[in-house]
Amino acid sequence: xxxxxxxxxxxxxxxxxxxxxxxxxxxxxxxxxxxxxxxxxxxxxxxxxxxxxxxxxxxxxxxxxxxxxxxxxxxxxxxxxxxxxxxxxxxxxxxxxxxxxxxxxxxxxxxxxxxxxxxxxxxxxxxxxxxxxxxxxxxxxxxxxxxxxxxxxxxxxxxxxxxxxxxxxxxxxxxxxxxxxxxxxxxxxxxxxxxxxxxxxxxxxxxxxxxxxxxxxxxxxxxxxxxxxxxxxxxxxxxxxxxxxxxxxxxxxxxxxxxxxxxxxxxxxxxxxxxxxxxxxxxxxxxxxxxxxxxxxxxxxxxxxxxxxxxxxxxxxxxxxxxxxxxxxxxxxxxxxxxxxxxxxxxxxxxxxxxxxxxxxxxxxxxxxxxxxxxxxxxxxxxxxxxxxxxxxxxxxxxxxxxxxxxxxxxxxxxxxxxxxxxxxxxxxxxxxxxxxxxxxxxxxxxxxxxxxxxxxxxxxxxxxxxxxxxxxxxxxxxxxxxxxxxxxxxxxxxxxxxxxxxxxxxxxxxxxxxxxxxxxxxxxxxxxxxxxxxxxxxxxxx
Amino acid sequence: xxxxxxxxxxxxxxxxxxxxxxxxxxxxxxxxxxxxxxxxxxxxxxxxxxxxxxxxxxxxxxxxxxxxxxxxxxxxxxxxxxxxxxxxxxxxxxxxxxxxxxxxxxxxxxxxxxxxxxxxxxxxxxxxxxxxxxxxxxxxxx
Ligand code: HEM
Ligand code: SF4
Numbered sequence: 001x002x003x004x005x006x007x008x009x010x011x012x013x014x015x016x017x018x019x020x021x022x023x024x025x026x027x028x029x030x031x032x033x034x035x036x037x038x039x040x041x042x043x044x045x046x047x048x049x050x051x052x053x054x055x056x057x058x059x060x061x062x063x064x065x066x067x068x069x070x071x072x073x074x075x076x077x078x079x080x081x082x083x084x085x086x087x088x089x090x091x092x093x094x095x096x097x098x099x100x101x102x103x104x105x106x107x108x109x110x111x112x113x114x115x116x117x118x119x120x121x122x123x124x125x126x127x128x129x130x131x132x133x134x135x136x137x138x139x140x141x142x143x144x145x146x147x148x149x150x151x152x153x154x155x156x157x158x159x160x161x162x163x164x165x166x167x168x169x170x171x172x173x174x175x176x177x178x179x180x181x182x183x184x185x186x187x188x189x190x191x192x193x194x195x196x197x198x199x200x201x202x203x204x205x206x207x208x209x210x211x212x213x214x215x216x217x218x219x220x221x222x223x224x225x226x227x228x229x230x231x232x233x234x235x236x237x238x239x240x241x242x243x244x245x246x247x248x249x250x251x252x253x254x255x256x257x258x259x260x261x262x263x264x265x266x267x268x269x270x271x272x273x274x275x276x277x278x279x280x281x282x283x284x285x286x287x288x289x290x291x292x293x294x295x296x297x298x299x300x301x302x303x304x305x306x307x308x309x310x311x312x313x314x315x316x317x318x319x320x321x322x323x324x325x326x327x328x329x330x331x332x333x334x335x336x337x338x339x340x341x342x343x344x345x346x347x348x349x350x351x352x353x354x355x356x357x358x359x360x361x362x363x364x365x366x367x368x369x370x371x372x373x374x375x376x377x378x379x380x381x382x383x384x385x386x387x388x389x390x391x392x393x394x395x396x397x398x399x400x401x402x403x404x405x406x407x408x409x410x411x412x413x414x415x416x417x418x419x420x421x422x423x424x425x426x427x428x429x430x431x432x433x434x435x436x437x438x439x440x441x442x443x444x445x446x447x448x449x450x451x452x453x454x455x456x457x458x459x460x461x462x463x464x465x466x467x468x469x470x471x472x473x474x475x476x477x478x479x480x481x482x483x484x485x486x487x488x489x490x491x492x493x494x495x496x497x498x499x500x501x502x503x504x505x506x507x508x509x510x511x512x513x514x515x516x517x518x519x520x521x522x523x524x525x526x527x528x529x530x531x532x533x534x535x536x537x538x539x540x541x542x543x
Numbered sequence: 544x545x546x547x548x549x550x551x552x553x554x555x556x557x558x559x560x561x562x563x564x565x566x567x568x569x570x571x572x573x574x575x576x577x578x579x580x581x582x583x584x585x586x587x588x589x590x591x592x593x594x595x596x597x598x599x600x601x602x603x604x605x606x607x608x609x610x611x612x613x614x615x616x617x618x619x620x621x622x623x624x625x626x627x628x629x630x631x632x633x634x635x636x637x638x639x640x641x642x643x644x645x646x647x648x649x650x651x652x653x654x655x656x657x658x659x660x661x662x663x664x665x666x667x668x669x670x671x672x673x674x675x676x677x678x679x680x681x682x683x684x685x
Contacts, residue, residue, distance in 0.1 A: 155634070157638035
């Protein structure tokens, strides 16, 4: 894992001092709320319905046990004992007090963490593959590239007042667990004919009210030059992205208006101008960073066969573990989706337990997934049973990864000022209803957003639910056929919306129809939908 | 408007800045609106002594690119940020190439000094002379 050196630490410490200064000036009324708002937003502090909400960055979703214990401490000391893991691999706390924020940020800085640029029209937290360095299918660990991007984008003088927020995701695998086609910039590590690593560059993906999939603007970018190429993309966007209408301000609109080919041409033109300026660090810097990410020493003789006579354990192993690069190891996903609970929430006690488990069994690493679960990336198969028993006693052994009750949900009207409708209760009701039959349903990704902004990724849901306001009443639209993976597609609205009970019933009807339509028990809902189209589902729901 | 906050020691060039559309070769001061293309000025950088760049709204950010483009093209005269700007943006402004600010609300020089001294180092190269941290790391390893 990356470790700060004195330079990194000094920047984070200076940021804490700066924010302490800004908060003091605000509390003494030396600056207006209007002038203060953008400052607090640059530190991830939003004013929500009931209190301040703080978003803490988890760069590329990776933390160690020490950091996880600090997140638990913050939940206890400054919040009500909970934290909420988000689809951007961050964590949010919902009950913050402004005057306590400087101390909180100082606590975070003591474990090499921060809230830099978790909000505002700047380059946000860089997200990545939660299975990095563990998955058998990757070319290389994407996180060193993400860390270099984190450093390059931190307090960037030219790109801190972009037309709109800017999200970058990096993956090292053709199996896309980072939704790179749905980011402003998606980067995929690829190899050229000589076997050298480079980056495939996608631009212009995003969700929100105008969902779009990203376009490849470069098939192979040498890694030695990728920061100057990023500068070129960001400069074209900063200068030409729309600023007259915030709903049209994302880069996807610019790319769409210009056409991907013309956008790519402008980037190449700008790149030719900025590349000679020496913006790219020497290869030794990437090598320095990469050395930090060396995986733990793995035991080549770790046994592969394990006793799975306990059926609950065997089921959990099947559903919640993935094959690791090393045969005697597994990648464990800890579900934060116990049916009936709030998706993505973890209590401080649970965070502490997960920190202990990571230290004892998983090379001291924990990952946050964009589906709001946690991952222990390097677990010996022989340790799985002991680990599972601890998870069971902590209420963390729900075996539902990628199944019907593993629902992504945004905070919705329970917390969010922008919401049109509640999303958490819909997710809770659906999870409870569907959990009993989810084993039969196989992979099924349900995603719920409380408004058109789409924080719950409803566009990328096999089944997406979107809360809207209909004459002052909460109303829910049903979308089918989305995917955020390597086979990315955008979900389509099926028909008129429903009230709270109606949407739950409609999802059940969709699922019942799927069961009669699937070609065989292994055909996923998404594949059935793609094969038969929307009509049979429309008929099932609207009669 | 408040007073201009300058980080240059040469005497202020006080000629009125003409809008880009009215600018003619030989003029020494010009004003770029947020959406104006700074590259149009490149042929005139030898004669220009001051370029004002407008920030009509807090959210406006194009001026940062304009200033950097002018510095990349070799301009050494004053680049002045004019408009809705706060002391907390000073580091971004100076690193992007601005060396004067004419804000709507006055900048307290004491706060400005504290703000500019805040971050000991920077991660990326920009229009100022600061070396990025990767270069410092490189040197300490050499
Ligand atoms: C509760 C306070 C929140 C506010 C005020 C908020 C605001 C917004 C807005 C305005 C957009 C639309 C941006 C655009 O289309 O230009 C958006 C998109 C998004 N937000 Fe949030 N959000 C909040 C919470 C969250 C949470 C909790 C998550 C993660 C679970 C999240 C993740 C995302 C994602 C993934 C998108 C869509 C992807 C994209 O940017 O295209 N947000 N948010
Ligand atoms: S989707 Fe809408 S309701 Fe949900 S968190 Fe985002 S802005 Fe709030």
